Amino acid sequence: MKAELRLWLRMLTTTTTIEAEIRRRLRVQFNTTLPRFDLLAALDRAPEGLTLGEVSARMMVTNGNVTGLATRLEAEGLVVRRVDPNDRRAVRLTLTEEGRAVFDTQSAAHGRWIKEMFAGLAPEEREALHQLLGRAKTALSTALETEEAL
Amino acid sequence: MKAELRLWLRMLTTTTTIEAEIRRRLRVQFNTTLPRFDLLAALDRAPEGLTLGEVSARMMVTNGNVTGLATRLEAEGLVVRRVDPNDRRAVRLTLTEEGRAVFDTQSAAHGRWIKEMFAGLAPEEREALHQLLGRAKTALSTALETEEAL
DNA sequence: GAGAATTGTTTTAGGCTTCAAGTATGTTGA
DNA sequence: TCAACATACTTGAAGCCTAAAACAATTCTC
Numbered sequence: 001m002k003a004e005l006r007l008w009l010r011m012l013t014t015t016t017t018i019e020a021e022i023r024r025r026l027r028v029q030f031n032t033t034l035p036r037f038d039l040l041a042a043l044d045r046a047p048e049g050l051t052l053g054e055v056s057a058r059m060m061v062t063n064g065n066v067t068g069l070a071t072r073l074e075a076e077g078l079v080v081r082r083v084d085p086n087d088r089r090a091v092r093l094t095l096t097e098e099g100r101a102v103f104d105t106q107s108a109a110h111g112r113w114i115k116e117m118f119a120g121l122a123p124e125e126r127e128a129l130h131q132l133l134g135r136a137k138t139a140l141s142t143a144l145e146t147e148e149a150l
Numbered sequence: 151m152k153a154e155l156r157l158w159l160r161m162l163t164t165t166t167t168i169e170a171e172i173r174r175r176l177r178v179q180f181n182t183t184l185p186r187f188d189l190l191a192a193l194d195r196a197p198e199g200l201t202l203g204e205v206s207a208r209m210m211v212t213n214g215n216v217t218g219l220a221t222r223l224e225a226e227g228l229v230v231r232r233v234d235p236n237d238r239r240a241v242r243l244t245l246t247e248e249g250r251a252v253f254d255t256q257s258a259a260h261g262r263w264i265k266e267m268f269a270g271l272a273p274e275e276r277e278a279l280h281q282l283l284g285r286a287k288t289a290l291s292t293a294l295e296t297e298e299a300l
Numbered sequence: 301g302a303g304a305a306t307t308g309t310t311t312t313a314g315g316c317t318t319c320a321a322g323t324a325t326g327t328t329g330a
Numbered sequence: 331t332c333a334a335c336a337t338a339c340t341t342g343a344a345g346c347c348t349a350a351a352a353c354a355a356t357t358c359t360c
Contacts, residue, residue, distance in 0.1 A: 004268040005261060007276055008168065010283045015165040016210070017290060018158065027318095035346065053308055060166070065347055067310055072345080089308045089355045111155060118154040120289025126157055129282040132275060133160045139270025140167060147266075177348090185316065203338060215317055217340055222315080239325045239338040304358080311352070317345085326337070 018117055025113060030106050035059075037110070039069050040095065040103040043079065049094035051084060078102055168267055175263060180256050185209075187260070189219050190245065190253040193229065199244035201234065228252055 023034050042058045043050060050058070056066040070093055073079045078099035084090040095103065118126060173184050192208045193200060200208070206216040220243055223229045228249035234240040245253065268276060 002261060002265060003273070003276060003280075004265045007268060007280045007283075008264045010280060010287070011161075011165055012169070014283050014287050014290070015161055017287070019162070020210075021294065033345075051308075052310095060170075061346090062348055063309065064311075064349085068346075084308095087308080087356075091309070111152060114158045115152060115154045117290050117293050118157060118286070120292050121286055123153070125282060125285055126153060128278070129286065130153075130157045130160060132279040132282065133157075133164050135275055136268070136271055136279065137160070137164050137167070140164070140267050142270050143267050144171060173348095183315075201338075202340095211316090212318060213339065214319080214341075218316075234338095237326075237338080241339065301360100303360090306355100306357070308355080309353085312350085314348085316347075319344095320342090322339105322341075324337100324339085326335100328333100328335080330331100330333095 021117070022110070022113060025109070026106070029109065030102075032106065035061075035065075035069055036073060037103075037106055039066070039073060040078065040099060041107065043093060043095045044100070044103050044107070049082075049092045051090040051092055053090070055093060073099070171267070172260070172263060175259070176256070179259065180252075182256065185211075185215075185219055186223060187253075187256055189216070189223060190228065190249060191257065193243060193245045194250070194253050194257070199232075199242045201240045201242055203240070205243060223249070 019034070026032050026034060026037055038059055039055060042055055046054075052063060052066045052070060055070075056063045059066070070079060070081060070091075074081055078096055079093050080096055082092050082094070084092045121129070169184070176182050176184060176187055188209055189205060192205055196204075202213060202216045202220060205220075206213045209216065220229060220231060220241075224231055228246055229243050230246055232242050232244070234242045271279070
């Protein structure tokens, strides 16, 4: 098998394993899901709230997806939808007080999980991995741009 | 932000970007999906076919998931379901001739895509990344086993 | 200012995924 | 033997996700 394919498969399984564990813990410990958590995280970083379109860009998912996510989180009382007064086409999403409190707890736990999962890696290894992933990322975007240009 | 979290986010976005591109190409070039492709790949490596349970273990997804996937692929004529004569609870899945031909084409394209996406990485970088991901993987499984034991 | 193009969101149809419950078959041990 | 347990799969409900079409509000252009 080609070296590139081996690399990709290892990268994929490593990431998938971590992600599956995070999803599992979010479910059993907080009865929530990764997409919900990610949406709260996006709002947490934007004190003024975000329009659905901004959320969808930050999360790299489609608009229709965010609509449903927002509806569920709103039903749970964690976010509120408000029509943007400046642009009545847009809907602005903000965390409720409860939403912020819930996210703070979940976020702290999430941080601990990640730290724990990478604990077996020496700081230099961690740094080297970060560096190489950065290289892979730029290599990738050049490859995709070249493709685009055809 | 913690170094571990930065590393994880970079790992996640890199992997996600590649995966999204693969899904996109499978869709536009072959009108198929990644889970379908993965299922065919699993069968391709098993000349005698696999039971649904074996597929679900290899793909790391639930049984119910494989049931639906198999149903759709069967409807497309790419796989056949046959009750295992030795264990009438089990259903054995095998590629049809068409299924094998389709997979061969898709698999070749998939290999080229991956090669292309990692082309910007020098062989030493690729090797180093592979190595570090291996380290991360073992570090991760020790972390999860320790957790398990509590 | 009216019509056209653009932008922001929702809806629709379909597929993927999980968990939990249900059905059928197989295995085991009193 | 046969009841209890285990295994293999399917089904159903709910959520996540996409692409494409529909709708609504805004902006542009003449």
